[in-house]
Amino acid sequence: MNDLVLFLQLAVQLGTPLLFATLGGILNDKVGNLNLGIEGMMMVGACAGFGVAYHTSSPLLSIVTAGVASLLLSLLYALVTVTFKGNQTVTGFAITILGTGIANFSGESLSGLTLSPSFIRIMGIQIIPVLINIPILGTVLFSQSYLFHLSLWLAFGLYFYLKKTNYGLIMRMVGENPAAADTSGINTTSYKYIHIALGGLLCGLGGAFLSLVFVPRWQDNIVAGMGWIAVALVIFSTWNPIKAIFGSYLFGLLRALSIKYQNISFRIGNNDISITSQIIDMLPYLLTIVILVLTTLSKKRENQAPAWLGKSYFREDR
Amino acid sequence: MLRVVRRASMSLGKRAFLRIASILFALLLTGFILSILKYNSLQVYGEMVFGAVGSSYRIQETINKMIPLLIMGLGLSVCYRAQFMNIGAEGQFCMGVIGATYLIRLSGTSLGAMTIPVMMLFAVVFGGLWCLLPAFLKRFYGVSETLVTLMMNYIALKLVSYLQYSAWKDPKAYGFPKIANYPDEALLPKVFGIHIGWIIAISFVIIIYILLFRSKLGYEISVMGDNFETARYAGMKTTKILFSAALIGGGLCGLAGMIQASGIEKTMNDQISSGMGYTAIIVAYMSRLNPLALMVGSFLFAVLLQGGEYIQSSMRISSDIAEILQGMILLSILSSEFFTEYRVSTRKKADICSSHKTCSY
Numbered sequence: 172m173n174d175l176v177l178f179l180q181l182a183v184q185l186g187t188p189l190l191f192a193t194l195g196g197i198l199n200d201k202v203g204n205l206n207l208g209i210e211g212m213m214m215v216g217a218c219a220g221f222g223v224a225y226h227t228s229s230p231l232l233s234i235v236t237a238g239v240a241s242l243l244l245s246l247l248y249a250l251v252t253v254t255f256k257g258n259q260t261v262t263g264f265a266i267t268i269l270g271t272g273i274a275n276f277s278g279e280s281l282s283g284l285t286l287s288p289s290f291i292r293i294m295g296i297q298i299i300p301v302l303i304n305i306p307i308l309g310t311v312l313f314s315q316s317y318l319f320h321l322s323l324w325l326a327f328g329l330y331f332y333l334k335k336t337n338y339g340l341i342m343r344m345v346g347e348n349p350a351a352a353d354t355s356g357i358n359t360t361s362y363k364y365i366h367i368a369l370g371g372l373l374c375g376l377g378g379a380f381l382s383l384v385f386v387p388r389w390q391d392n393i394v395a396g397m398g399w400i401a402v403a404l405v406i407f408s409t410w411n412p413i414k415a416i417f418g419s420y421l422f423g424l425l426r427a428l429s430i431k432y433q434n435i436s437f438r439i440g441n442n443d444i445s446i447t448s449q450i451i452d453m454l455p456y457l458l459t460i461v462i463l464v465l466t467t468l469s470k471k472r473e474n475q476a477p478a479w480l481g482k483s484y485f486r487e488d489r
Numbered sequence: 490m491l492r493v494v495r496r497a498s499m500s501l502g503k504r505a506f507l508r509i510a511s512i513l514f515a516l517l518l519t520g521f522i523l524s525i526l527k528y529n530s531l532q533v534y535g536e537m538v539f540g541a542v543g544s545s546y547r548i549q550e551t552i553n554k555m556i557p558l559l560i561m562g563l564g565l566s567v568c569y570r571a572q573f574m575n576i577g578a579e580g581q582f583c584m585g586v587i588g589a590t591y592l593i594r595l596s597g598t599s600l601g602a603m604t605i606p607v608m609m610l611f612a613v614v615f616g617g618l619w620c621l622l623p624a625f626l627k628r629f630y631g632v633s634e635t636l637v638t639l640m641m642n643y644i645a646l647k648l649v650s651y652l653q654y655s656a657w658k659d660p661k662a663y664g665f666p667k668i669a670n671y672p673d674e675a676l677l678p679k680v681f682g683i684h685i686g687w688i689i690a691i692s693f694v695i696i697i698y699i700l701l702f703r704s705k706l707g708y709e710i711s712v713m714g715d716n717f718e719t720a721r722y723a724g725m726k727t728t729k730i731l732f733s734a735a736l737i738g739g740g741l742c743g744l745a746g747m748i749q750a751s752g753i754e755k756t757m758n759d760q761i762s763s764g765m766g767y768t769a770i771i772v773a774y775m776s777r778l779n780p781l782a783l784m785v786g787s788f789l790f791a792v793l794l795q796g797g798e799y800i801q802s803s804m805r806i807s808s809d810i811a812e813i814l815q816g817m818i819l820l821s822i823l824s825s826e827f828f829t830e831y832r833v834s835t836r837k838k839a840d841i842c843s844s845h846k847t848c849s850y
Contacts, residue, residue, distance in 0.1 A: 205635070247820065256830070257823035260576060260635060261774045264767055265823065269816025276809035399643065406636055434655075449651035456640040456647075463640075467632045476633065485831075487495060 178427060179311045183319065184385060185430075186423025188213070188394075190322045191377030192401035193408065193415045194329050198370035200405055201333065202363050203346035203479040207263025208248050209374050210398025211270020216241040216375025217382035218274035221281055221389045228287045230294055230383075234318075237379035238372040244270050245371020246364070253363045256483040267398070274393075281389040294318070294384050316384045318376070323416065325373070330412040342366055346477035349484035359484060377401070400426075403459040409466050409474040422455045496832045504829055508775075511825035512789075515817040523810070533800060533810065540799020541792040547799070549683050553753060555791035556686040557582070557745040561769035562787055563697045564741025566778035570701065571734035572714040573624060577638030578742045579766025580645035581616040585743025586750045587649060588615030590668065590757040593675050594657065604674040609747055616743015617736040619645065624735035628728055642766065650759035657757075670756045677752040684752030693741065698780040700737075710734055742766065768794075771815070775822050790815070 192209050199206035220237030227233065248266045251257040299313040333339040344352045345362045353359050381393050400422055407422075408414035428435075429448035436445040466474045499507075520530035541551045561578045568575040588611035593604075600607055619641065626632040652668070659669040677684040701707040709730045713720035720727055746762070754761055768790055776786035797811020 207639075251820055251823050255824040255827035257820075257826060258774065260574065261771060262820065262823050264576075264771060265816050265819035268767075268812050269820065272809045272812030272814075272816055276807050276813060279807055279809075396643075399639075403640055445655075447651060447655050449647045449654060453644050453647040453651075456643040460637055460640050463636055464626060464630060464632050467630055481635065485493075485495070487493075 176307055176310045178431065179307070179424075180314070181431075182424035182427040183311055183315065183420055184423070185426045186419035186421075187315075187319045187322050188377040188380045188385070188397055189401055189404055189422055190326060190415060190419035191380060192374045192398060193404040193419055194322075194325055194412055195370040195373030195377070196401055196405035197329065197333075197408070197410050197412060197415060198366045198373065200410055200480055201346045201477055202342050202366040203349060203477055203482070203484070204249075204252055204363060204367055205259045205263065205481040206245075206248065206266075206367070206370065207260060207402060208244070208266025208270065209401050210394055210396070211267035211274075212241040212244050212371050212374035213270075213378035213381070213394045213398045213401075214274035214392075215244050215270045216378030217393050218278045218281070218378075218389065220375070220379035221286075221382040221387075222277070224286055224290060224383055225281065225284050228290045230290060233383060234376065234379055237383075238375045241270075241375025241378065242368050242372045245367050245374070248371070249364050249367040252483060253360055253367070256485060259481050259483070271392070275391055278389050278391065278393075282391065284389065286383070286387055291387060294387065316380075318380050318384055321376075322380075326412045326416050333412065343477070346479055349479055353484075353486060374398070374401075400455055403455055406476075407455075407459045407462050409462070410476070411473075425451055425454050492834050494832050494834055496830060499829045507825050507828060508822065511821040512818055514825075515814070515821035518821075519810075519814050519817050522813075528806065533804065533806065536800050536804055537796030537811070538792065539796075540803065541796040545682070547795065551788075551791045551795040552683050552687055554794050555787045556690050556752075557749050557765050558769050558772050558787040558790055559690045559783055560686075560693060560745040560748065561742045561766060562773040562776065562783045563693050563780055564738040564745075565769060565773040566776075566780065566783065567697065567701070567710065567734050567741075568620075568738035569773065569778050570714045571710045571731060572717070573627070573731060573734050573738070574635045575620060575623070575638050575735070575738055576635055576770055577620060577623065577641050577739075577766070578769045579762050579764070580638070580642035581619050581739040581742035582746040582749075582762050582766050583642075583645040583649050584619040584739075585612035585616040585746030586757050586761055587645075587652065588612045588743060589675075589747040589750055590652075590657070590671075591615075593671055598672045598674050601674060604672075605677065605751065608675060608751065609744060612743040612747030613740040614743070616746065617740035620735045620739020620742070621732060624731055628731055646759065646762070649757065649761070653757065653759055668757045671751060675751055676755060677748065684748070686748040686752045689744075689748065694780045694784060701780065706730070706733060742769075745769075768815075771819055775819065793818075 192213055195212070196206060196209055216237040219240035220233045223229070223236040224233035244266060248262055251262045252259050294316055296314050296316055302313040303309045305313070333343065341352065341357055342362050345357065345359050349359045352362075377397070378394060381397070382389055386393065404415060404418050404422060408418040429451040433448050434445055516534065520534065523530040523533055540547060542548050561582065565575060565578055589608040592608050592611040596604070596607075598604070620638070623632075623634045623637040623641065626637055627634045654666045657668050659667055661669070677686060679685070680688060701710070709720065709725050712723065713725065713727055713730050717727065720730070749761060750757055772783065772786045772790050776782035793811050793815055797808040797814075800806045800810065801808040
């Protein structure tokens with residue numbers, strides 16, 4: 172029982188960086204920009220956050236730096252895709268390559284360093300009184316780091332922003348039909364810039380969670396493909412922040428399974444079946460394809476990808 | 490006031506100039522960053538070029554890196570010209586390796602001299618089919634191929650490590666997770682010190698050039714890529730064209746995998762693709778999907794990769810510099826594309842008004 176609770180707690184921890192990055196991805200996609208640069212942005216966030224954390228030991232400053240660093244990288248993405256109307260897929264790859272390169276290059280001097288104990292105590296697991304006594308869920312949800320709580324509130328906040336506010340409505344319109352938005356006097360360029368930048372900020376926080384809370388050290392390639400899982404999760408959650416919460420923890424659970432158990436063997440009838448960690452690692456991507464096909468088939472409007480996703484908009488072409 | 494206007498067209502010479510200028514811009518910018526970090530940027534670039542083409546051995550290494558990029562770039566160009574946005578080269582490459590290794594496991598050395606051609610066939614079929622599935626989903630269910638091919642990369646990669654760590658693990662390797670080396674019959678012969686992948690690559694440059702610019706299928710691909718409805722009204726069999734493009738693209742990526750496995754690694758392992766499938770996308774894109782330009786583009790990126798590895802040992806600078814350079818060059822080229830399509834004019838407000846008599850402001 173205790174093992175199960177600790178296992179679920181690990182799954183939620185592994186899901187948290189995914190949740191941050193997925194929310195960032197949703198913001199990008201919803202405004203019509205397919206962002207494949209998430210991995211690179213997370214890398215830059217992780218590196219910048221760790222660097223500042225090591226030198227200042229200030230939690231707030233290091234988190235803010237992580238966010239700002241990857242926000243700057245996302246502004247570069249916005250400059251190329253929005254202003255220069257570059258191909259979004261290729262630009263995303265370029266951002267990932269550049270971000271990974273910058274982070275690994277500047278992180279070289281950081282490897283092997285440890286953060287101060289007081290810093291780790293503040294960033295690490297915090298037990299919330301009273302609520303911790305709820306069976307199972309108490310430990311899973313209420314003995315987690317501050318950043319975990321931030322990610323949850325951000326998910327709810329983003330849902331509210333997208334569905335209930337005027338700005339959210341307009342930014343979705345920009346992603347669905349920029350020409351219509353432009354005609355009704357909306358500045359599509361600034362909407363794109365702002366939301367891409369905010370998306371980048373969230374990706375940076377995801378990276379910071381890895382280097383400041385989860386590991387907490389600097390390692391080469393610390394993000395290790397989590398950014399690509401986040402790209403999958405954005406689709407898996409059908410661009411819905413609430414579903415992204417569940418999706419992140421589900422994918423976190425799968426990752427926890429593959430870390431904890433290298434090999435799961437069981438018997439069905441006379442057949443020995445063994446599932447190795449590689450097979451489990453495949454599942455997030457397989458599930459994403461299944462969900463993608465199902466949502467495309469279902470034709471339910473709110474589950475579809477934004478209509479203008481991946482295309483650039485030029486006013487005189489409309 | 491700045492206005493952006495669509496340009497009619499740009500001459501080839503101007504385009505080439507713009508491309509070279511944007512690469513130089515990226516080199517300058519990265520050099521500037523390097524010098525802030527107290528490196529001698531000229532020396533870094535010099536060492537990179539020296540490491541890539543400085544001796545016959547290094548040139549061989551660079552060409553080894555160029556071959557898979559070129560072959561995959563050719564395949565991707567066919568896909569992109571048909572507006573089939575396949576970013577799954579990495580996965581199709583892996584499936585090619587799996588196909589080739591599967592044949593070795595099936596037949597061992599019994600095929601003799603026919604081993605290599607049959608291996609190639611298996612690799613092409615495996616890679617092609619892996620690419621056909623997203624084409625099928627796109628054509629009949631309207632599922633975005635960009636996202637499906639991206640996901641399928643990771644599935645293929647994990648499949649390779651699954652086979653390496655459990656199903657196909659060499660029992661004679663003392664528990665070490667590796668797949669048995671290929672027998673000698675399955676290794677590509679060498680010509681001028683480099684495995685014959687380079688001859689295959691050059692042949693495919695010519696074949697794909699003819700296919701794209703001199704054949705009926707190539708014409709149909711370009712019409713369909715330009716405007717799907719036009720192709721349909723003209724009575725072209727769009728499904729057949731799409732599937733052909735996907736099969737050619739995936740097949741060539743699979744072939745590149747087989748060549749890498751048989752010519753370089755001599756076995757299958759989960760490091761074999763090492764992101765080359767993504768680099769190939771970039772190479773195809775920056776060569777404007779042109780087979781001849783691809784030869785230049787893939788060589789340039791091979792120099793970057795090889796040079797990056799070299800400076801790591803010679804100057805003790807992390808090879809991440811090469812990655813940063815790749816990213817910078819790419820972003821610079823992507824931005825420069827804007828100026829081939831659009832023109833920024835600096836007409837003043839008054840000028841616009843003077844041409845409209847009823848202008849109120």
